[in-house]
Amino acid sequence: MSFRFSVINSLLKREVIKPIESPRTTAIFGENVFTLHTARKYLSDETYKSLCASIKTGKKIDRFAANQIANGLKAWAESKGVTHFTHWFQPLTGATAEKHDSFFTLKSDGTPIEEFDGATLVQQEPDASSFPNGGLRTTFEARGYTAWDPSSPAFIMEIGESNTLCIPTIFISYTGESLDYKAPLLKALEELNKSAVDVCHYFDKNISKVTATLGWEQEYFIIDEALANARPDIVQCGRTVFGASPAKGQQLEDHYFGSIHERVFAFMKDFETEAYKLGIPLRTRHNEVAPGQFECAPIYEEVSIAVDHNTLLMDVMERVSYRHNLCVLLHEKPFAGINGSGKHNNWSMSTDTGINLLAPGKTPKTNLMFLTFFINAIKAVHDYADLLRAAIANAGNEHRLGASEAPPAIISIFAGEYLSKVLDEIEARIGDKFDEQDEAILKLDIHKSIPELFIDNTDRNRTSPFAFTGNKFEFRAVGASANCANAMTVINTIMAETLKTFKKDIDTLIDKGEKKEIAIMQTLQKYVSESKKILFDGDGYSEAWHHEAERRGLTNVPSVPLALDAMVTDKVKKLFTSNNVFTHSELEARHEIELEKYIKKIQIEARVMGDLALNHIIPAAINYQNKLLQNINGLKTVGLPESEYAGQLAILKDVSKHIQQIYEKTKALVEARKVVNKIEDTRTKAIAYSSQVKETFFKDLRYHVDKLERLVNDEDWTLPKYRELLFLK
C-alpha cells in the first residue's frame, strides 16, 4: 500500500482530542502574563513606580530597579513552575526566536543557585549570527544583542510539561541598528504619538498621548497532520506546488460560517485557552470561504502589544495544532484555485482622553478633528502608496494580491459613499472665502449619519486593500504569514510624517493671520484634491479598475522584487530618517533581506518542484504507463483489433506526452536556476528568480503535473490530493 493510502487509512482511526478543561475565560485571562496588576504584588512601591514610568514614558530603568524587577519576575515565574527563561524577539525571518536558559547557575566556588538578575533581564547576547542582517553585522562583530522592552509584559509559555519565562525584547546590533521588527515599530509609534498629539492640540489641549491601535484578523488553513506530512511541498514550502482542483472546490460557498468540524473545534478551543492565559483577547472565530479555512480575531489593542500577540498566537496555533494531529497553514496561498489567507490589519488612533480619532464625532468641532485625521490618513496613503505596497510584498502574498480573491496590488482607499460625498463637498468649496461664520463652515452633519456610515461601510469594502470601516481603516492586503509590524511601521510613520506637514501648513496660515478653523478647512481641502485619485469605492477585482487605476497614475506592481524598490527611494529614505525610524543603512539592509528571503523561497519551491516531479510524479505515471502497456499487449496477443483498445492507447499517449514535458521542463528549470544563481547583485538575482524561474516554469510545469494527476490511476498516485487535504475530516 502506498504511503498516501496508509495515511488516509490512519485518518479513519482519528479521534477527537478533548480540549483541556478550562474554566471561564475571565478566570484565566492573563494568568500567564506579568501584568502591572501582578507586578504590583511582586514589586516594592518604588520599583513598581519605576516600571510604570518606563512603560508610560520610556524612562530608563536603573540597575537597582532592574535587579528588583528581575527578582520579582523570577519569584512570580517560579510560583508557576518555571525553571527557564528566554529573551523573546521577532527577527526578520518572520518567525519568533528564543533561546532558553536555566535560572540554574554555579557561583564562583561551585555552589549551585538559581538566579535571574537585572543584567540578565535587560540584555542578552543570543547566538544569533545566523539571523538575517542584510550586511549590518560584519563577522568581526557578528553578534547582535537583545534588549528588554518593558512596554511589553513578560509572559510564561507553556510548552508540554515545561514552562518558560519569556522576556519580550528588541534585537539590535552592537552599533545600534535594528535587526528585528519591533525596534523600528516602537520608534514609529513614538513618532506618531508626538505628531498626533501636536495636531490634537488644535482641538483639545487636554490630550497628552495618542496610541495607535491594531485589531488583526488572522486567516489560516487547517489540515490533518499526517496528510500534511505526506506532502513534501507542504512540509518544505508551507504550500502545495502541485495539485489538481477537486471536483468540489469552494464554488458552493457552503463553508463560510458553516459548522466547524469537531476536531478543528477542539483545536480552536485549546489554542484559545492558551491565548487567554497569555492575555490575547480573542473574540471571534469562524469558517472562511475556502474549505479548510478559518479565521480568528481579537479585540484590538495598542499596536505594539497587538503585534506581539499576533506573532505569539501564530506560534501557539502551530504548537497546539500538533496536539490535535492537525497542521495549521499560515501561508498566503496553500492551495491554487482556492482563496488564499490574509491578515487584515484594522488600524486607528486613540487619545488618552478616550477618543478614537477615526470615529466621527458628535459635534461639529469633534467632527473637524475626525476629518483632520481621516483626510491626513488618506493623504498619507496617497503619498506613500508604493511604500505600503512594498510593506506587504513577500513570496507568499505574491500569489494572493491581484488574484481576484484578495485586494489587487494597486493600493487604493475605500471611503464609502457617505464620506466620499463629504469629501466631494469639502473639495467643492475650494476657493470659497470662508468669511462666513465658523458654524457654517463646520456644518458637516456627519454625526447625524453615523448609522448610515456603518451600513455604508460594512459590505462593499471587501475588494479594497485599504477600507474605511466606520471608525478605523482596515488594511486588507497584509499576508497571513506576515509580521504585522512591517505594515504598522509604515502606516504609523507615514501618518506621523503627514501630520507633521499638516501642522506646518496650519501654522503657516495662522501666522499669516488666518483663523485656526479656517486654516484647517483650507488645508484639508487642499489635501483632498491632491489625494483623491487614491479613492476608489468600486470593484477592486475588476479588469476595469486596472485600466482606471492606470489612467489615474496609480502604480500596480505585482512582482515582489520590483515592489520592494519602493523601500529605498530617496523619498522613502528621507521619510524614515527624518522620523528616526530607519537610517539609510538599515533600510538598505532590510531591502537586501527582503530580496534574499524572496530568492530563497522561490529557490526552495523550484527545488521541491523538481524533486516531486522526478521522484513522485514521473514514477507514478510510469507505473500506470506499464499497466496500460501490459493491457494493450495482452489485448493485442488475443487478436483484438486496435479499435478495441483505442482508449487505452490514447491515454497511454497522453501520459507519455506529459511525462516528456515534465522531464524537459524540470531539466530546463534546473538549468535556469544555475544561470540565475550566478548573478551577484541581489536585486537582479531576485528579479531573475521571479521572471526566469517562477514565471517561466512554475505554472507550466504544474499544468502538466495536474493533467497527469487526472489521468493516472488513483492507486498509483503518491501525493495526497486536494480533495483529501481539504475535505477529509
Ligand code: ADP
Ligand atoms: P468586522 O471587520 O468583521 O466587521 P469588527 O468591525 O468588529 O469586525 O472588527 C474587526 C477588527 O477590528 C477586530 O479585531 C476589532 O477589535 C478591530 N477594531 C475595532 N475597532 C478598532 C479600532 N478603533 N482600532 C483598531 N482596531 C479596531
Ligand code: MG
Ligand atoms: Mg474585517
